[in-house]
Amino acid sequence: MARFTGKKAKETPALNMGSMSDIIFMLLFFFMVITTMRESSLYVKIIPPQGTEVTKLEKKSLVSYINVGVPLQDQQKKYGTEPRIQLNDQISEVSDIIAFVEQEREQRNEVDRPFLTTAIKADKQVRMGMVTDIKQELRKAGALRIFYNATKGMRK
Numbered sequence: 301m302a303r304f305t306g307k308k309a310k311e312t313p314a315l316n317m318g319s320m321s322d323i324i325f326m327l328l329f330f331f332m333v334i335t336t337m338r339e340s341s342l343y344v345k346i347i348p349p350q351g352t353e354v355t356k357l358e359k360k361s362l363v364s365y366i367n368v369g370v371p372l373q374d375q376q377k378k379y380g381t382e383p384r385i386q387l388n389d390q391i392s393e394v395s396d397i398i399a400f401v402e403q404e405r406e407q408r409n410e411v412d413r414p415f416l417t418t419a420i421k422a423d424k425q426v427r428m429g430m431v432t433d434i435k436q437e438l439r440k441a442g443a444l445r446i447f448y449n450a451t452k453g454m455r456k
Contacts, residue, residue, distance in 0.1 A: 340389045343379075344369035349424040350453025357447060362415050364404040364443075366397070366434060369423035383426045385434065394430075397437035421449040 346369045357363060367386040371379040375391075384391045387400045405413055418438055422431055438446060 340365075340386075342367060342372075342386070343375050343389075343391060344371055344384055344386050344423070346421050346423045346449075347425075348421065348449050348451050351448075351450035352453055352455045354450055354452045357417065357419075359415070362408070362412055363417050363419050363447065364401070365419050365421055366400075367421045368426050368430060368434065369421075370425070383423065383430060385430075394433045394437055397434060398441040401438065401441035401443045415445075416443065417445040417447050418443045419447040419449055 344367050346367060368383060369386075370376075370381060370383055371391070379391055385394065385397075386392070387396060392400070401418070405416065408416060420431065420434060435446065438444070
């Protein structure tokens with residue numbers, strides 16, 4: 301026969317950890333989906349000029365970047381202290397811009413190609429002659445949609 305014992309002190313039940321792994325995996329997948337990877341490392345120093353008529357780009361996925369500036373401290377032994385052009389992950393010359401534009405076009409869908417924009421991210425100390433040379437090469441390549449990177453400044 302079973303014996304009845306007196307009431308014991310009530311303990312709080314243990315925390316159910318069964319759904320904890322589901323929550324962790326949902327967070328992991330969420331952050332994997334929303335995170336974007338940096339496309340290229342920056343080898344040149346860029347302090348953008350200020351502009352008064354600044355607008356935002358609508359589709360950043362259709363933008364190819366041309367970075368122009370003085371190489372960073374750790375790159376100056378290799379490339380010097382004069383302003384250089386960076387296309388993707390390499391320092392290039394002005395003559396390489398046409399091949400760069402063609403390569404960027406090939407990577408895009410046929411439908412998106414007319415909407416490709418080339419963004420020139422130039423340091424404010426870069427001479428306009430270099431920017432003009434880049435624009436001339438872009439014109440030869442047929443890349444006529446150009447965006448100049450700038451920070452929003454105050455109107456005088």
